[in-house]
Amino acid sequence: MGGPYILAEGLVKVYPKGVVALDGVSFSIEQKGIVGLVGPNGAGKTTLIKVLTTLTRPTKGRAEVLGYDVVRDYEEVRKRVSLVPQDASPELYLTPYEHVYWYMRSRGLAKGDAAKLAREALEKLGLWEVRNRVCAKLSGGMRQRVLIASALAVPAEVYFLDEPTVGLDPIARREVWKVLRDAAESSLVFLTTHYMEEAESLSDLVIMINKGRIVEMGSPQDLLREVKYRYRVVLDKSADASGIGARVVDAEGGKILYAESEGELSELIGELVKRGLGFTVRATSLEDLFIVKVSGREG
């Protein structure tokens, strides 16, 4: 393998009718591990995955996966990657075992290897007991896991997963995280998510994207150091936060106030108690960096 795992230089993707999905995306991933690409709906996450997995061509710019250009050398890229698309469905008339087994056979694996790897993948994802039940009779979460099992059973150098844990319950999600961590020991796992908790606890590297542009990139620890606010206080959306000195952000879940220090937090709590407002307090996380940088509105 030559070069970084993934190299993107000035990627632009404009869809018909002028929709700009990627607007000059550049980054480089040098090491294996887990990379989490986070961003709001319509940020360009899926389009970036499509470009890197050779499903669509960029309008401008270039990208390489494992040293192979995604346009010129797309066949070489396809030999080395494996993909779980967003909102995909398995073939409903196949059983989980058939799905995983035949997917690997279609990728050129021998019968014995495919059978062995299928069993391992299904066991890791908690699907072995239902291996002979047709996918049409499985729950949505199980069907999603069939797709993940199919993709991760394949020995690939880069795994791309587009929102893989949507629709999974917390226990199933953690099972998938464990499988992804195992895969990341020998390969690069590049996943998109809009669950900040997932990006923060799972990823070695986080890339934040909004409106087709990268807004932040770094390890979760490095990014958290950039968050100058240490505490977040959440109020009800209708609460009157006017006149309060702290930074206020209107977000989906309510009004969020940020405090830079414990002293500022104490003052803030005192003011809120005086006003008779209910609130919750916790330490800031990547979600707050995301809210402040990408989707929050100043109150």
Add this chain to the structure above:
Amino acid sequence: MALSYMKEPLAFVSDLIIPLVMFMVVQLGTGRGVESLLGILVAISWSSGSFALARKLATYRVWRLLDMFVASPLKPIEFAVASALAHLTIIVAPAVVVVAIMALTVGVNPAALPFIAASMLLAWFAGTAFGLYAYGKLADPLRVSSAANLLNLLLILLPPVIYPVSILPRELQLASALVPTVALKLVAQHLAGVPAEVPPLLSAAAAAAYTALFTALALRQRLTVE
């Protein structure tokens, strides 16, 4: 990864019921049931290659399952051919039923069976090429089903595929050979030794021309990448 009738047994019934009812009507009305049964064999072969394959590709595309195969070493043409071959295996069971009905009702010369099988293969091949071309042309995969239904009507039910060409007025009998599925049915008739109103050279030329045309058009289609 073709769906066998074991997974979807009702499909076996639904695939055969209308054609067999039409056969009974033709046999009782004209006594030319063997032409109808040959037409049914050609129809199911053509349909498995065209409508079924196009529907399958479109469904996989809507389900985004096709993306997993694109982002893999499997070439799009390999995927398409493998899917088409899988659909070919599906028609073995209904073909056996139709040939059995043929043997029990109108009789069939065993020496003709290889030629009948060859006709079915030709129809499947031509239908596959047509299906790949049609799938590649349709921008919206959700429209494939309605397009397939319309084409089924125009290419199988309306023209003299399951009913004899002789039912048409004389002036239209030769012209009917210009419909690809009718040309393929007439080729099957000639190969099986069943007399037809259209000269064998005309139907063979039409079938060969359509097969070549659809193959050329299918090879020019880009099946996957946007």
